[in-house]
Amino acid sequence: MSGTIAEPRSAPAPGTSAPRRTARAGGPRAVRSAATFVKYVLLIGVAAVFVGPLYWLFTTAVKTPDEIYSFPPVWWPRDPSWDNFALAWNAAPFDRFFLNSAVTTVAGTALKILNAVLTAYAFSFLAFPRKQWLFLVLLGAMMVPGHVVLLPNFLTVAGLGWVNTYAGLILPGIGSVFATFLLRQHMMTIPRELIEAAKVDGAGHLRILFGIVLPVSRPILLTVVIITVVEEWNNFIWPLIVTNSDHMRTLPIGLMMLKNQEGLANWGTIMAGAVMVLAPMLLIFLIAQRHIVGGLTQGAVKG
Structure with missing residues (x-):
């Protein structure tokens, strides 16, 4: 038969081509491993920044x-x-504070969510x-900023005779633009x-609202409720302004x-009081955190 037969290529010399291919194959793997290590270090650092103060708070209590x-320092x-908790509870009327915070949180959240739901429905489905x-x-x-309306709200509440009352604590804050915006975007x-x-x-x-819209909007509604509960529970400035007796403090x-x-002499008692204030909201957040993240992402791109 005519034609030429190609000669086989000579094998690469030891220590030349094969090692270079190995180096190229191992290079990206080494880069990915280093990037993963750096990510974990950063995550651990961020977790320490946020979890560290909570750990110190609970252990100090x-x-x-x-x-x-x-x-x-004693880390554990x-x-x-548990004596610090008893001292904190007896140092101030925390039973009354808990009652006032519970009433304002439950009533304020219910009225705020109802107002936001009705407003969001109107902006979504009504023509005007x-x-x-x-x-x-x-x-x-x-x-x-919320502080801009503090003085007008106080003058209005004082004119109505609602200073140092539950009505004065709750009613001026039943409008929530943020809750209305989130609900409207989802609707x-x-x-x-x-x-x-x-x-x-x-x-x-x-x-239509209670039979169709709200059942479909359950995830975002739960998210708004949780955010509002935390906001009402932690509210400080307005209760401080509108109340003037320990009987109505939160x-x-x-x-x-x-x-x-207690001043700076008994940090254990102060930390125990902080734990009592923080624990209910921290428990709610730990239970419902996946609903918060999922709800905030619903309806975020349509307007």
Whole structure:
């Protein structure tokens, strides 16, 4: 047969091509390993920044005074003591503070969510003049710092005789632009066919709202409820302004009173009081954190 047969290529000399291919193959793997290591180091650092103060708070609350002021620091109490909690509870009327915070949180959250749901439904499904302009005005209210309206609200509450009352604590804060915005953004993603079908069946607006819209909006509604509960529970400035007796004070103010009473001499008692204020909201957040993250991402791109 005619034609030439190609000669086989000579094998690469030892220590040349093969090692270079190995180096190229191992290079990206080494880079990925280094990047993963750096990510874990950064995550550990961020976790330490956020978890470290909480750890120190809870451990200090069960330490003895000698352990609190010892150097080097005692990272874990040798004999945890719960006496600080009893001292904090008796140093201030925390039972009354808990009651006031519970009432204002439950009532304030219920009224705020009801107001936000009705407003969001109106902006989503009702047709009325200048609706878009009114919604822009509503968004503009988010840019106004809350401290700007403290004086007008107080003058209004004082004129109505609501100083040092639950009405004065709760009613001025039942409007939430943030909650209305989140709910409206989600409601805009609900298929209009559902609403039209309900109207054909003769359903009114309240039936559509409570029978169709709210069940579909359950994740974002739960998120808004949790955010509002934490906001109401931790509210400090307005209860401090609108109340003038220990009988109507709330927990954040009670914690400030505890700190002023104990000074810098008994940090264990102060930390125990802080744990009592923090524990309910921390428990709620740990239970519902996945609902918060999931709810905030729903309806975020449509407006």
